[in-house]
Amino acid sequence: MSQTKSNPRRVEYPGDGVVVTWEEDLCIHIGECGRAKGDLFVGGRQPWCDPNLSTADEVEEICERCPSGALSASFADGSHEEMPDPENTVHVSYNGPLFVRGDLAIDGAPDDVPGLKFRAALCRCGASKNKPFCDNSHEAVKFQDYGAVGETGSAEADTGGPLQINAAPDGPLLVKGNVSIVTGSGRVAWQGKQVALCRCGASENKPFCDGKHKDIGFKS
Numbered sequence: 001m002s003q004t005k006s007n008p009r010r011v012e013y014p015g016d017g018v019v020v021t022w023e024e025d026l027c028i029h030i031g032e033c034g035r036a037k038g039d040l041f042v043g044g045r046q047p048w049c050d051p052n053l054s055t056a057d058e059v060e061e062i063c064e065r066c067p068s069g070a071l072s073a074s075f076a077d078g079s080h081e082e083m084p085d086p087e088n089t090v091h092v093s094y095n096g097p098l099f100v101r102g103d104l105a106i107d108g109a110p111d112d113v114p115g116l117k118f119r120a121a122l123c124r125c126g127a128s129k130n131k132p133f134c135d136n137s138h139e140a141v142k143f144q145d146y147g148a149v150g151e152t153g154s155a156e157a158d159t160g161g162p163l164q165i166n167a168a169p170d171g172p173l174l175v176k177g178n179v180s181i182v183t184g185s186g187r188v189a190w191q192g193k194q195v196a197l198c199r200c201g202a203s204e205n206k207p208f209c210d211g212k213h214k215d216i217g218f219k220s
Contacts, residue, residue: 013047019073023115025070028134066119067101067119069119071115072113092145094184096138096143098121101118101119103160105162106165121133125143131167146184148185149190151208163175163176168196171209171220176193179192202215
């Protein structure tokens, strides 16, 4: 089995009846794939991904662990189609991005990257060169925020459905739809239907926008 490239930043790993796709521009090397048990992904092996060494269920489950949307799997028979999580969530990571999962519609996201319809890592330090997506620049700029959330929002009975995410020009991420915000420690802290989230890194009320992007001259 050999890997194929459909564009310079995308690598496809074909197997019998399935193709695993890796989007290099989105990968922030969290390691959910490489640390998964089994032989689907093995570091140092060529190719490092071999779908023929795992069951279809394993391929699906491991690819859907990827929090950035960089990994996806396409099955020739149409089976194992990825479905959104029943609850839309924004996880405010410790010193890192916003990990978003659910039924996502991210303005400007490429149509040919299926993972971004369900999973994404969005920059909140302001330094990413791939905005609105994280590229690990938070490490270089030593961004620090532990992911605490002080506000509770307005609890809603509904938790799923479409979640629209727009990046305001030189401003926050505008999120519309049923959503729960999860702290860095794992606590569901905020629930509501509309929220503006900081992506300049300067808000004093993280993860919420407080207008500081204007004071610092944030440019997106």
